Amino acid sequence: MSETAKKPLALVTGGSRGIGKAISKKLAADGFHVLVNFASSEEKARQVVEEITATGGSAELCGFNVASSTAVDEAIERVTKAHGAPLAVLVNNAGITIDGLLMRLKDEDLDKTLDVDLKGAIYCTRAATRGMMRARAGSIIQISSVIGEMGNAGQSAYSAAKAGLIGFTKSVAKELGSRGVRANVITPGFIATEMTQDLTEAQKEGMLRNIPLGFVAEPEDVANFVAFLASSASRYITGQVIGVNGGLYI
Ligand SMILES: NC(=O)c1ccc[n+]([C@@H]2O[C@H](COP(=O)([O-])OP(=O)(O)OC[C@H]3O[C@@H](n4cnc5c(N)ncnc54)[C@H](OP(=O)(O)O)[C@@H]3O)[C@@H](O)[C@H]2O)c1
Incomplete structure (x- = not known):
């Protein structure tokens, strides 16, 4: 058996950039x-894999569109078969946001947002839990958003998707707790990534005024909490929504 086969498997969706990249590196280090x-972003994902392996960790590319249930099922079936083990950890981090006022919300933008941010996480969870249930172990971690808890003008579709993830995860926690599978939600606040880099200075200052801790977080702040939920140190925690938001929403 190879070294990598002995390590528990963790799938990080959207691991190529931003928060997902930090999560991938942290879980590999753990x-x-x-x-x-x-x-x-295949090239960026490849760089993440190279950074991990260069520092003694183990990782591989796993490209698929989370919004395609067929692609999700095929990919998870393929990797778990190849490694002869179920996923130990699934992090549903892939996400997009298409901002705009509700009156101007196009059907196609609503569909895209729900397809990636909500249905994508549901497809991946459904596919991952088949093996987790058999193993009677697994940790599913959803990366939702503080916007799913508090709402935001101009982000109605995004907040609907991210709030949906919370109800979904609570149901999964109730359904699969007896099979040893845990499911929790992290709701990040304002994290410095490509998703937030296009905000104007005025928007950034407005956000900062409402953050009691007074600073923008780094992707690693989210990754550290993912690592805790991925580990047995959190073995009695399921169905919870944990804000990594500097106090933005209390
Ligand atoms: N940044 C924040 O302040 C913040 C706050 C709260 C919540 N979040 C949430 O945190 C997560 C990560 O955000 P981020 O800021 O790191 O975003 P980001 O820098 O824009 O990265 C998004 C990631 O999602 C992947 N992705 C998008 N569509 C996908 C699809 N259909 N299938 C597979 N992967 C897909 C992207 O991969 P490709 O480039 O390959 O498409 C990329 O790796 C998102 O769910 C976001 O909603 C972020």
Whole structure:
């Protein structure tokens, strides 16, 4: 058996950039074999894998579009078969936001947002839990958003998707707790990534005024909490929604 086969498997959707990249690196440093998912940023995902392996960790590319249930089922079936083990950890991090006022919300933008942010996480969870249930172990971690808890003008579709993830996860926690599978939600606040880099200075200052801790977080702040939920140190925690938001929503 190879070294990587002995390590528990962790799939990080959207592992190519931002928060997903930090999560991939942290889980690899904690001893997981990380499946770094991407949809279009293959080169960036490859760099994440190279950074991990260069520092003694283990990882591989795992490209698929989370919004395609067929692609999700095929990919998870393929990797778990190849490694002869179920996923130990699934991090549903892939996400997009298409901002705009409700009156101008196009059907196609609503569909895209729900397809990736909500249905994508549901497809991946459904596919991952088949093996987790048989193993009677597994940790599913959803990366939702503080916007799913508090709402935000101009982000109605995104907040609907991210709030949906919370109800979904609570149901999964109730359904699968007796099979040893845990499911929790992290709701990040304002994290410095490509998703937030296009905000104007005025928007950033407005956000900062409402953050009691007074600073923008780094992707690693989210990754550290993912690592805790992925580990047995959190073995009695399921169905919870944990804000990593500097106090933005209390
Ligand atoms: N940044 C924040 O302040 C913040 C706050 C709260 C919540 N979040 C949430 O945290 C998560 C990560 O955000 P981020 O800021 O790191 O975003 P980001 O830098 O824009 O990265 C998004 C990631 O999602 C992947 N992705 C998008 N569509 C996909 C698809 N259909 N299938 C597979 N992967 C897909 C992207 O991969 P490709 O490039 O390959 O498409 C990329 O790796 C998101 O769910 C976001 O909603 C972020």
